[in-house]
Amino acid sequence: MSDAPPPATRIVIGIDLGTTNSLAAVRAGKEPRVLRNLGADPLTPSMVTFHPDGRVLVGAAAKALRLEHPDRTVFSVKRLIGRSASECQNDIADLPYPVVAGDRDLPRIRIGKQDLSPEAISAMVLKEIKATAEQALGHAVEEAVVTVPAWFDDAQRQATKDAAQLAGLDCLRILNEPTAAALAYGLGGKNDGTVLVYDLGGGTFDVSILRIHEGIFRVLATAGDTHLGGDDFDQLLAKRILSLLPSKQGIEDAYVLQAVRSAAEGLKVQLSSQEQATLELDLGDRGQVELTITRAEFEASIAPLVQRTLDCVKSAAKDAGLDLKKIEDVVLVGGSTRIPLVRARLEAATGKAPHTDVDPDLAVALGAAIQADILAGNDRSLLLLDVIPLSLGIETLGGTVQKLILRNSTIPTSVSEEFSTGVDDQTAVDLAIYQGERELAQDCRLLGQFKLRGIPPLPAGLPRILVTFLVDADGVLRVTAREQRTGVEASIQIVPTYGLTREEVRRMMLDSIENAQADYIAREAIEARAKAEAMVRGTKKALTMAELPPDQTFAVHKAVKALQKLLAADADADALKSASEDLTKVTATIADDVISAAVTKSLKEDQQQEDQQP
């Protein structure tokens, strides 16, 4: 990252935080562009490896180590974020790394003695994306729009916001992925009309129907499944491969699980372009697998999953009040839409050949960059009107849920209700907020408990507490309350069922600042050490070549010895720096500059070696 001053116009980046891959984009001018390192793959794997030697590797470096350290390489945390450990039982069983149930039954990733939240892992991926973006832009980035599946509920959105905050990013907006893709597709006004976005990613499926009119992108309806994606197709193939293994122990073995998972993914990709694919997998003493699978076989196994996506498509069309055949264009997003069966089935259902102008891997990030540009105040010609994917309600007597805000309502949206007390002098009222479409509270997701406090003590039924539920443009609920007679603002204490409490976020922020300090000190020590070692080597070499007067030779030897002693004692950066300076002074006074030349050469060689390292 260079120290160039940030540009005069405000730059906000868009980030597609995917289940398997993530990337950032920016819009400076008309067209958005992907931010990547020169020559590098635009997609950064959403993976983190905690190397036993203490290093933490993110992205491609982590992916390269996933077979070597399968139980320390974390991926697909998007399947865990904002959910309880019990809810993700099935996902956890498929993951090669250990996930345990922590406090409040929240999933925690266990690496050695450390338990990490999915938010913390996502924050590491986001930090990597942020660093890449900063390198590509040449200045610091502080604000971002981060995308989530449209079908993410309040808790999952909030958890994603927390991850961004932990990564040092001010998240201006949580944006729905299909909506983002529609922005990228509809930019420039050439595609005004009704559009269906079909987004089948690694772990989630979304469908959104939008109307685009003169720069206004209005979502009419959205539907989806947070647990349906390419990973599930891989899993079906992986199960088939595992069944061919001679020993059933493999299922418990993190290495085998990871190797089989990678092999399955390879087969799936091949089957998108070939009629059949062959796998020869050698797992050493754990056995060998040979498998030939035809596209027809693969399609038969995934057909029920593809049908589930089409049911969502129909449901979205119904909610939008539209006949599927009336949709003017179909846009594909997500790597899994490369599967021929997916395209064929969708084409049959809509009667339209899907539109493939926008790269399905990049569309979401590009769209996020456009929304980021709008929020930065750089483009007032565009506007996005999105919806809330799931209804919000409140638990009433008998455990039923009274809906306050219906799904597919355009956001922001709000509703007010008046509450009172049941007993004399009651000063607090509890409200339980649920999200979901079912009638009974037990079938919906409890988002959190809201406790209204500070109600003035009055006879039962007299207080009139006006509670306003407002869903903001992120799709996140805000609740405010006021006692009508006295005008007293009732304070609201929120206990989220899922994800991090505000206190936890605050503590993790502090920890990361402290860690950043520790990281800096460690890096400084490593650099000082490397420099001192190079100086010792260079000086010794020069001494063998130069013929110096004995007193000078003695002085140089003395300075070298002192530095070597410090190196052997693992001295800190300051001590090493000061001894290195002493040595420089001694060698600099020598008339013949043989020594200085040799030292400089040695330092240079060191630098080059470092540069050549990947």
Next chain:
Amino acid sequence: MIHVPAPDAFAVFGVARTLDLDPQQLELRYLKLSRECHPDHNRSQTSADCVAVLQRSAEINDAWQVLRDPWRRARALLEAESQGVLDRNKKLDPMFLMEALELAEEVAHADSDSDSQTALTEKLNAAIEADYQALRSDVQKSDFDTAAKRVHQSHYHLKALHDLEAKS
């Protein structure tokens, strides 16, 4: 829990309080208001302003949901003309209720064959259309009590149609 009525949707949109709003004009009005008031185009610094902008934007979105639907629009119009009129006129004619009950039975026992379903759908649509015509004339005469009863009655026809559609 008592539902707090939303602000008058006609006033929020700044349009005449009438049952017959041109759908295209209404949609353009909605988009124009959204452009002016959406928080994405009005990112102010203070949090108090932020909440005000959010509230205004929410009001516009909610008013749009009301005005675009002919029956919700009718309810909003009646409430705006005469507060509490819908609550005061909940008691319906027993004769009508008998008919509504028979209609619900008919829907419940409707054959799955498409011909009889189509016939029933047409019958219900005609009833709903007739309800709305009558509602127009009630409103024109400023007879809001009768209009409110009409709205409640139409609810049975709308529900029957909804149930019938759910069956197919």
